[in-house]
Amino acid sequence: MREPLQAIAGLDIAAGMAATLFASEPQCINPASIDIDHRGRVWVCEIANYRQHHEDARPQGDRIVIIEDTDADGVADKHSVFYQGPDINSPHGVCVLGEHVFVSAGDKIIRFTDSDGDDKPDEKQTLFSGISGVQHDHGIHAVSFGPDGKLYFNFGNEGRQIKDKEGKPIVDLAGNLVSAEHLPYQEGMLFRCDLDGSHFETLGWNLRNSWMVAVDSFGSMWLSDNDDGDASVRLNYVLEFGNYGFRDEMTGAGWHTERTGMSDEKPRQHWHLDDPGVVPSLLHTGGGAPAGITCYEGELLPQLLGNLIHTDAGVNVCRAYDVEPNLAGFRCQGQDLLLGARDPWFRPTDAKVAPDGSILVADWYDPGVGGHMMADTQRGRLFRITPADHDGSYRIPSLQLDDVPAAVVALTNPNAATRYRAWKALQSFGASAVEPLWELAQSDNPIHRARAIWYLGNLPDQADKVLAHAAQDPDPRIRIVSIRLARQLHRDVCDALPSLFRDPSPQVRRELAIALRESESSAAATRWAELAQQYDGEDRWYLEALGIGSDPKADACFEAWLAAVGTDWNNQSGRNIVWRSRARKACSLLAEILNSPQLPRSEHARFLRAFDFHSGIAKQLALRSLVDQGYDVHPEEVFARLNARDASTSAVATDALLLFVRSNVYTSQSLDLIERYAIIDVADELATRLLDDASGTLSVRAAEVLFKLNAAQPLVDAMESSEPERAAKAIHLVSLTAGKQAVSLLMPLALQATLPMELRIAAADGLAARTDGQAALLKHLQSNELPAPIQVSIRDGLLASPVKSIADAAAERLASPESVEAVAMPLVDQLINERGDAAAGAIVFRDAGNCASCHRHNGMGKEIGPDLTDIGKRLSPSALYSAILTPNAAISHGFETHTLLSSDGQIVSGVLISQTEDAVTIRTAQGIDRTIRRDEVDELQKQPQSIMPANLHLKLTREQLIDLAEYLMASPTKAQPPE
Numbered sequence: 001m002r003e004p005l006q007a008i009a010g011l012d013i014a015a016g017m018a019a020t021l022f023a024s025e026p027q028c029i030n031p032a033s034i035d036i037d038h039r040g041r042v043w044v045c046e047i048a049n050y051r052q053h054h055e056d057a058r059p060q061g062d063r064i065v066i067i068e069d070t071d072a073d074g075v076a077d078k079h080s081v082f083y084q085g086p087d088i089n090s091p092h093g094v095c096v097l098g099e100h101v102f103v104s105a106g107d108k109i110i111r112f113t114d115s116d117g118d119d120k121p122d123e124k125q126t127l128f129s130g131i132s133g134v135q136h137d138h139g140i141h142a143v144s145f146g147p148d149g150k151l152y153f154n155f156g157n158e159g160r161q162i163k164d165k166e167g168k169p170i171v172d173l174a175g176n177l178v179s180a181e182h183l184p185y186q187e188g189m190l191f192r193c194d195l196d197g198s199h200f201e202t203l204g205w206n207l208r209n210s211w212m213v214a215v216d217s218f219g220s221m222w223l224s225d226n227d228d229g230d231a232s233v234r235l236n237y238v239l240e241f242g243n244y245g246f247r248d249e250m251t252g253a254g255w256h257t258e259r260t261g262m263s264d265e266k267p268r269q270h271w272h273l274d275d276p277g278v279v280p281s282l283l284h285t286g287g288g289a290p291a292g293i294t295c296y297e298g299e300l301l302p303q304l305l306g307n308l309i310h311t312d313a314g315v316n317v318c319r320a321y322d323v324e325p326n327l328a329g330f331r332c333q334g335q336d337l338l339l340g341a342r343d344p345w346f347r348p349t350d351a352k353v354a355p356d357g358s359i360l361v362a363d364w365y366d367p368g369v370g371g372h373m374m375a376d377t378q379r380g381r382l383f384r385i386t387p388a389d390h391d392g393s394y395r396i397p398s399l400q401l402d403d404v405p406a407a408v409v410a411l412t413n414p415n416a417a418t419r420y421r422a423w424k425a426l427q428s429f430g431a432s433a434v435e436p437l438w439e440l441a442q443s444d445n446p447i448h449r450a451r452a453i454w455y456l457g458n459l460p461d462q463a464d465k466v467l468a469h470a471a472q473d474p475d476p477r478i479r480i481v482s483i484r485l486a487r488q489l490h491r492d493v494c495d496a497l498p499s500l501f502r503d504p505s506p507q508v509r510r511e512l513a514i515a516l517r518e519s520e521s522s523a524a525a526t527r528w529a530e531l532a533q534q535y536d537g538e539d540r541w542y543l544e545a546l547g548i549g550s551d552p553k554a555d556a557c558f559e560a561w562l563a564a565v566g567t568d569w570n571n572q573s574g575r576n577i578v579w580r581s582r583a584r585k586a587c588s589l590l591a592e593i594l595n596s597p598q599l600p601r602s603e604h605a606r607f608l609r610a611f612d613f614h615s616g617i618a619k620q621l622a623l624r625s626l627v628d629q630g631y632d633v634h635p636e637e638v639f640a641r642l643n644a645r646d647a648s649t650s651a652v653a654t655d656a657l658l659l660f661v662r663s664n665v666y667t668s669q670s671l672d673l674i675e676r677y678a679i680i681d682v683a684d685e686l687a688t689r690l691l692d693d694a695s696g697t698l699s700v701r702a703a704e705v706l707f708k709l710n711a712a713q714p715l716v717d718a719m720e721s722s723e724p725e726r727a728a729k730a731i732h733l734v735s736l737t738a739g740k741q742a743v744s745l746l747m748p749l750a751l752q753a754t755l756p757m758e759l760r761i762a763a764a765d766g767l768a769a770r771t772d773g774q775a776a777l778l779k780h781l782q783s784n785e786l787p788a789p790i791q792v793s794i795r796d797g798l799l800a801s802p803v804k805s806i807a808d809a810a811a812e813r814l815a816s817p818e819s820v821e822a823v824a825m826p827l828v829d830q831l832i833n834e835r836g837d838a839a840a841g842a843i844v845f846r847d848a849g850n851c852a853s854c855h856r857h858n859g860m861g862k863e864i865g866p867d868l869t870d871i872g873k874r875l876s877p878s879a880l881y882s883a884i885l886t887p888n889a890a891i892s893h894g895f896e897t898h899t900l901l902s903s904d905g906q907i908v909s910g911v912l913i914s915q916t917e918d919a920v921t922i923r924t925a926q927g928i929d930r931t932i933r934r935d936e937v938d939e940l941q942k943q944p945q946s947i948m949p950a951n952l953h954l955k956l957t958r959e960q961l962i963d964l965a966e967y968l969m970a971s972p973t974k975a976q977p978p979e
Contacts, residue, residue, distance in 0.1 A: 001367070002343050007381055010343025012336065014320075016303065019338055020392055022360060022384040023067045023076035029380040031362035033093045033104075033142050033212075033292065036352045038418040040396035042067040042360055042382060043082070043101070045091040050374045051135060051890075057377045061086035064094055064103060066119060067382065074384065074392040083112060083121055090135050093142020093153070093212070097195075097420045102143040104153065107131045109140060127197050128170075130163030131155055138188070138209040138893055142292075142350075145416045146215040147454045148488060149423055150192050150199075154223070156209035157187040157246065158893075164197065172202045174241075182917070187246045190223070190238065204238055204279075208246045209893070212350070213238070214308060216295040217450040218477045219484045222282075222308050222323075224290035228255070228894045229866030232270040233288045234281040235310070235321065237330050239541070240514055241548050245271040245278035250612060254914035256863075256929075257921065258668060260612070260637055261605035276580045276610050277547055280540045283321070283332055287870035289314030289369045292350030292362070296320070297447050298414030300357025301387060309337070309359060311348035313369045314874045316340030318348045318361050325476075328510035329541030337361075337385060344876035345376075355396050355415040359385040368879025373890035375879060401425035408436045411455070412448045419451070426455060434462065441466075446475045453478065457485040471497050476505035483511045487518060494521035501530050509534060510542055513549040525553060525560035532561045537573035547580040558583030570596070579610045587614050587622035595629055608637040620646055627653040635660050636669040644676055665689060668698060675705045687714035690733065691726055696928045699729075703737040712738070716745060728762050735766020736930070739904045743767065743776050750790065751780065757789055764790045768797030771905040774806050781813050802901055802939070825885055825953050826961065832877040834962050841967025844960045854925065854948065857968070862927045864911060865948060866892050872969040880965055887948040897947045898922060901939040902932055911947060912940075 002010050004024035013019045023042070033045040044065045048057040063084040067076045082101065093104035101112040101121070109128040112121035133139025138156030146152050155162070161179040163169050170178045178200070180186045188207030193200045203221070210223040221238035225246075236244065243249050248257065255270045263274050267284040291311045296304045308321040317339045323332040338361060340346025347364035354360055363381040366374060386392065400406045401421060407429065410422035426433045440452035457466040467489075470482035479500060486496045493500075493515040503509055513531050516524050528550055535542055550557035558581050562569060569578075570593070578589045593599055593607050611619060623642045627650060631638060639647060639657050647653040657677060664670050665682050666689040674682060683706055690702040706712035718730035734745055749755060749763035764786070767773030777794055780786050786794075791814055798810035845851045845860075852861035857868045875883060882889065891897075898912040900922055910924035914931075920940060921931045925947055953961060 001345050001376075001379075004381065007343070007383075010340060010346060011383075012339040012341040013385075014335055014337045016388050017301070017337065018386050018388045018390060018392070020074055020384050020386070021381060022069070022074070022394075023079070023382040025365075025379045025381070027067055027076055027079040028065050028382065029378060030364055030366070030374070030376075031380045031382065032091065032349055032364065034350045034352055034360060034362045034382070035094050035096045035142075036354050036360060036415055036417060037096045038355060038396075038399045038415065038421050040069070040354050040356065040394060042076070042352075043094050043096050044362070044380075044382075045094045045103070045105075046380070047090050047374075048377050049086070049089040050377075051090075060084055062089045062091055062105075064088070064091070064101065069394045072393050072395045074394045076382070080119060082114075082119055092137075092140060095143040095145065095151075096417050097145055098417075098424055100195075102127065102151070104140045104142055106134045107140070109143060109153070126165040128162050129165060129167055130161060130169075132160035133158030136893075141210070142212050144213060144215055145420050146192070147217045147219055147419075147451055148485075149454070149458065150194055151197075152190075152192050152203075152213050152215050152221065154190040154207070154210050154213050155188060156211075157207070158209075159188065162191070170200050172200045174202065176202065178202055182252050186252055188225075188244075190221070203240050204242050204244055206246050206249065207244045210236075211291045212293050214293045214295045216306075217297060217447045217454075218481055219450075219454070220477075220480075222293060222295065224285075224293055224310060224312075226290055227267075227270055227287070229287070229892055230266050230270060230863075231287040231867060231870060232267040233285045233290050233312070233314075234267065234271065235283040235285065235308070235332070236279065237282045237323075237541075239279045239510075239545055239548060241517055242279035242544065243277055245273060245275065248272065248916075249275065249277055251918070252916045254921070256913045256923070260609040260634075274606065274609070276613055277544070277551075277582075279544055280329065282323075282330055283334075285312070285334075287314060287867075287874060288312040289874065291348065292352075294351050294353060296353060296359070296414070298353055298357030300390075300414075301359070301385070304359075308332070309351045309353075310334075311351050311361065313347040313349050313364055315870075316344060316346045316348070316873070318351055325507055327536070327539040327541060328506040328545060329539070338383060345379075353414045353416075354384075354394075355399075355413055355418050356394065357414050358390075358394070361385065366879075367876040368883070368890070369874065373879065373883075375882065404429050404433050404436050407433065408440055408452075411440070411451050412445075423455065434459065441469065446473075446478060449473070449475075449478055450481050453481055454485065457489065463489050463491070467491065467496055471500055476503070476508050479503065479505070479508045480511045483508070483515050487515050492519050492521045494519055494523045494527050501527055502534075506534075506536075506539060506542055510545040513542070513545040516549040517552055525556040528557040529560040529564045532557075532577055533564060535573050535577065537571070537576060543576055543580055546577065547582075551582055554581055554583040555585070557581075558585055575607075579607060582613060584614070584616065584618040587611070587618040588625070591622040591625050594626060594633070595631060601633055604633045605637070608634060608641075611641050624650070624653070627656060630656070632656075636664070636667075636673060639673055639677075640669060647677065666693070666698070666702065668701065671698075671701050671705050675708055678709060680709055680711050683709070683711035684714050687712075687718065690715070691718055691729055696926060699733060700736055700928050700930070703733040707737050707739065707741070719745070719749060724756060724759065727759055731759060731762045731766060735763070735769065736906075736928075739906070740772065742770055743772050746773070747776055747780075750777075751785060757787075760787075761790055761793045764794050765797070768794040769907050771801065771803050771806070771901070771907065773905070774798055774801050774803065774810075778806055778809055778813075781810070802899075802907065825951075826881075826958060828878050828881045828885070831881050831962060831965070836959070836962035836964075836966035838963070838967045838970040840960075841963035841965070841970075844956065844964040845967055848960055849952065849956060849964055851964070853927070864923055864925065864927055865895055868968055877965065877969060880968060884952055884961070884965065887946040887950055888944065891946045895947070897943040897945055899939075899941050899943055900930075900932060900937060903936045903938050906932075908932065909943075909947075912942075915940075 007021050028044045030047045031044045032047045035043045046063045064082040066080050068078040069076050088105040091105035095102040103110045111125045111127045113123040115122040131140045136158045138158035140155045143153040185205040190204040209226045214222045224235050227233050272278050293310045296307045311318045318337045319334045321332040321334045349364045350362040361383045365379040366376045407422045407425040437452045453470050456462045578586050626638050690699040693699045721727040746763040795814045801807040854864040855868045900908045908930045910922040913923050914921040
């Protein structure tokens with residue numbers, strides 16, 4: 001931790017730039033979001049009442065603070081409180097637009113109004129309400145002002161739904177209820193609306209937790225999105241109405257869930273990037289905790305013009321990304337503007353552009369981030385970035401808007417709050433503003449042209465002229481503005497902008513494809529086919545735009561395309577269009593593609609996966625045709641999708657199915673088929689294979705299949721095997737999969753005095769993980785039939801029983817374990833001053849600490865808890881020690897422990913990795929994925945405890961603890977344990 005005077009010395013600053021400390025504690029603390037008004041004042045969302053501190057850090061409530069530099073020397077010298085109250089505890093966003101201040105906090109977006117300019121609200125109104133994720137990082141986020149005069153904002157995947165100011169559910173302009181109930185939206189979402197909340201649009205969905213959306217002057221939107229701790233953080237360019245792939249589009253299954261064609265690359269898995277109907281990522285940035293983002297359109301730092309300025313609190317960096325067009329999409333390169341190279345407490349959370357073109361960066365300033373962690377409630381900083389040769393002054397000219405020329409000049413300002421005031425002033429000038437704005441619309445600066453066009457397009461008597469003018473602009477970004485403006489004016493692009501359908505720019509055609517989604521023109525399908533014929537077969541952005549545009553009218557668009565291309569469709573472009581299309585006729589063409597001998601084997605999984613995005617008779621007929629024609633590359637994938645009735649009525653299908661299963665008994669696909677088609681004659685082989693297998697999830701799934709088919713006798717017999725290891729595994733599998741038979745099968749073993757004690761304990765432990773088993777154990781416990789070793793082993797399970805009467809009775813009968821000599825928890829302040837041996841720490845990670853049983857680090861270990869490969873970048877040493885010693889204090893989102901109680905009495909605890917309408921999947925501490933049908937789930941509850949055991953200091957020596965921390969903080973390539 002550095003004091004403010006040493007703050008700059010802790011940072012690396014980009015070449016050609018300077019950074020100064022603009023403000024620090026006590027002027028502001030824990031800034032989560034900032035905005036800058038037209039006077040250059042910084043408005044700060046201060047968070048003290050956050051998560052574990054939500055009741056005690058600041059009883060008066062959190063604050064919106066105004067930070068000001070009154071003498072223009074570049075250092076803030078005044079701060080005042082605009083608003084404070086418990087109703088804005090843990091605010092995530094502030095946006096200042098004239099007399100209005102929009103605050104995103106709790107379950108609301110609140111609009112404060114300062115009518116008299118005294119920096120105190122005179123009115124407080126709810127704009128939106130009913131948003132979930134209160135006191136959660138994945139709830140509501142900040143509002144931004146767009147070049148079209150609209151509001152843009154988003155919420156994370158705990159937001160769930162949004163309601164109007166009166167608490168009524170919102171139905172958006174597409175006619176959909178805005179809710180994460182998969183109708184069609186799910187997870188995190190992105191929105192646009194008018195300043196009063198009307199004309200509400202849902203622009204994107206299936207994000208995880210995008211913290212903020214940035215909108216440039218052309219109306220392009222950019223955001224970043226956080227991952228599940230697996231180095232898959234991403235930047236996104238927003239294709240409107242796009243699905244961003246955090247969960248399965250059709251089922252809602254989590255990204256861990258196996259699927260056909262699943263990539264080996266984590267980011268591609270995480271975002272379902274190989275599925276049709278998912279918007280591609282702009283850039284994967286690795287691990288981190290991405291936060292605020294803005295577009296730089298100023299002149300003070302010309303080297304950053306058009307760059308995205310992005311903050312990532314997880315890896316202590318504020319970066320600039322230089323984005324350039326790449327076909328219909330984009331590519332970008334990043335450079336670090338500010339990096340906490342010598343200060344791991346540097347946690348940038350937001351960046352905004354001031355009226356003079358300098359950049360202000362908010363610093364949460366904390367030893368750690370993630371898992372809702374907050375170790376410090378007293379510090380926070382604001383840094384200012386200027387050119388290296390800048391004199392450091394912060395002079396903001398007084399904004400004069402009393403005539404049209406001044407208002408037009410203000411519209412060119414890089415600061416959003418200034419442009420808003422210009423927008424409002426121009427409205428008051430009426431027709432007298434038109435001519436000067438037309439002059440701006442012909443400026444050499446395309447950013448200024450775009451702003452003028454947006455404004456002029458909103459004047460009813462100028463719209464047609466503006467659209468025609470913008471559609472002929474030499475810059476494709478301006479031509480794109482014409483398309484976006486036409487949509488907002490409810491002008492059908494087929495009629496308003498016909499010349500653009502043959503535009504040389506794939507970016508322009510991409511935007512037209514998206515616009516066709518809303519078109520009601522009779523020519524829409526033909527126009528879509530025209531765009532589809534210009535697809536190059538490679539451009540994923542263009543292909544997805546085609547899909548987005550055609551989805552509501554998939555059959556008509558597909559038929560128009562086929563009519564245009566005739567028999568010449570089976571080339572790379574055509575196959576990809578078939579792969580992405582949701583038209584019914586695409587199913588038969590998918591089958592034709594798969595039956596083609598020219599299709600490389602490596603491509604088959606991709607086209608088979610495309611069937612998962614179709615339903616109905618057309619899909620089944622296509623699949624049946626594959627079987628009847630002897631498709632043999634991945635026949636299991638066809639049978640998995642084919643209705644069981646269709647397969648059983650075909651002798652060819654039945655023979656092919658049996659041949660595949662008998663040749664590949666022990667695979668996840670075969671197990672599904674064995675259960676689905678009741679192939680009982682492989683039971684003996686299956687039992688033998690699962691007892692020889694050490695993989696965990698597959699063996700449990702195989703045992704489940706045997707019990708469901710009433711074919712588990714070979715497994716039951718193995719519980720009394722003369723080989724203790726084989727018997728123990730059989731007991732374990734029976735305890736997990738036998739359902740209500742478990743008590744009758746396991747209790748005799750637990751009571752059998754001649755059986756080795758370790759097997760009796762295994763049987764008892766299996767019973768203790770079921771409510772009916774717990775009741776049976778309690779009965780024998782009360783009859784004094786259970787020996788002491790069994791009592792010790794089942795104690796924790798019975799005491800934690802969800803059945804209160806069992807837990808209470810067990811507490812009376814089971815003695816407390818013998819007390820161990822108390823060992824004081826080491827003090828973090830002392831531990832961080834000691835150095836360890838990273839190589840020795842790698843061995844602790846694998847062995848004594850048992851960390852590798854749940855976590856991966858540089859490829860070693862299991863994927864149950866978060867991947868720790870980059871933990872040294874995300875946490876300071878003090879935060880790392882705190883996470884190790886007190887794991888329940890901050891649990892990463894997505895890794896909370898859940899406990900499921902099934903209808904047959906089974907208790908399953910672990911990390912919830914998937915939850916759909918059909919099933920719930922929990923990954924247990926042993927790394928076994930247990931999938932329970934939704935109709936068999938009685939209860940599913942999130943627990944306050946981490947799956948990681950507490951009191952690790954009782955298991956490790958002080959030296960081992962320090963070695964472990966040294967290993968985790970070291971570069972991932974260092975100090976791997978010996979084989």
